[in-house]
Amino acid sequence: MQSENRIFDDFVRLVNGAAGTLAGVGREAQGSARERAREWIGGLDFVSRDEFEAVKAMAAAARDEADALRARLEALEARLGAS
Numbered sequence: 001m002q003s004e005n006r007i008f009d010d011f012v013r014l015v016n017g018a019a020g021t022l023a024g025v026g027r028e029a030q031g032s033a034r035e036r037a038r039e040w041i042g043g044l045d046f047v048s049r050d051e052f053e054a055v056k057a058m059a060a061a062a063r064d065e066a067d068a069l070r071a072r073l074e075a076l077e078a079r080l081g082a083s
Helices: 002-042 049-082
Strands: none
Touching: none
């Protein structure tokens, strides 16, 4: 009976060790894949979220300025047409 429990205990230790090793390999593979993805994406000339938001804000400001200039031009043309 003692020998059966020892064989079972050894088997359980072996399975636990293998599970721990596989978990470590999985974490290492995941980290490596993430690093490769970052390197690959980094070489594609993507812009960061902050850069995108800055350009978006500048475009909105330019649109507002163009609208204001258009309104001034229309007002000047109306005054010239009335004279």
